Amino acid sequence: xxxxxxxxxxxxxxxxxxxxxxxxxxxxxxxxxxxxxxxxxxxxxxxxxxxxxxxxxxxxxxxxxxxxxxxxxxxxxxxxxxxxxxxxxxxxxxxxxxxxxxxxxxxxxxxxxxxxxxxxxxxxxxxxxxxxxxxxxxxxxxxxxxxxxxxxxxxxxxxxxxxxxxxxxxxxxxxxxxxxxxxxxxxxxxxxxxxxxxxxxxxxxxxxxxxx
Numbered sequence: 710x711x712x713x714x715x716x717x718x719x720x721x722x723x724x725x726x727x728x729x730x731x732x733x734x735x736x737x738x739x740x741x742x743x744x745x746x747x748x749x750x751x752x753x754x755x756x757x758x759x760x761x762x763x764x765x766x767x768x769x770x771x772x773x774x775x776x777x778x779x780x781x782x783x784x785x786x787x788x789x790x791x792x793x794x795x796x797x798x799x800x801x802x803x804x805x806x807x808x809x810x811x812x813x814x815x816x817x818x819x820x821x822x823x824x825x826x827x828x829x830x831x832x833x834x835x836x837x838x839x840x841x842x843x844x845x846x847x848x849x850x851x852x853x854x855x856x857x858x859x860x861x862x863x864x865x866x867x868x869x870x871x872x873x874x875x876x877x878x879x880x881x882x883x884x885x886x887x888x889x890x891x892x893x894x895x896x897x898x899x900x901x902x903x904x905x906x907x908x909x910x911x912x913x914x915x916x917x918x919x920x921x
Contacts, residue, residue, distance in 0.1 A: 714755040717747030722913040723795040725754050727803025730773050733761050749906035756786045779806050796909050801825050812842040818912035819847040820905050823882050826858030840869050847872040848908040850901045852880025875904050
């Protein structure tokens, strides 16, 4: 069994949450998100991709594995956990992998905390081609000035109705606003936890009704 961190009641709606490219499953951001969601009635399961496990063991930074390997690891983790169509998601890269996986097989829903619509400095290479193939509703929580997909940039994209975006005022890729904005990072995280919890409860309830 791959290393995991669990938060919440196992009888609650499930979210399998993947980390971003540069920080593991126990980063401050991931801890706050998982613990907050657990307090709102969500059972959160976190895991680490293979390259991050190696980085943790060796203490040497490593780049993420190729996309196919990340997706394989994500799918294997879900299967090992014995979960039937849970909500899946992640921070940045982990969230993008969740959307790619959801374009291949059905899930109750998908949650993304800071979607990398494009690589930094490469706005012309937009990563939304697979959105039309998504087999689940998606909630993206995005900072308005995210360097990988700002409000101004994303308004120009064709995003399907099944993909909802919750914008965080003046937030960056970690959803953190500048002090001059009059908003706080903690307040944004609280909003995200509330919105994500509501989304997960709604899509899992819809899934349960559709199988009756």
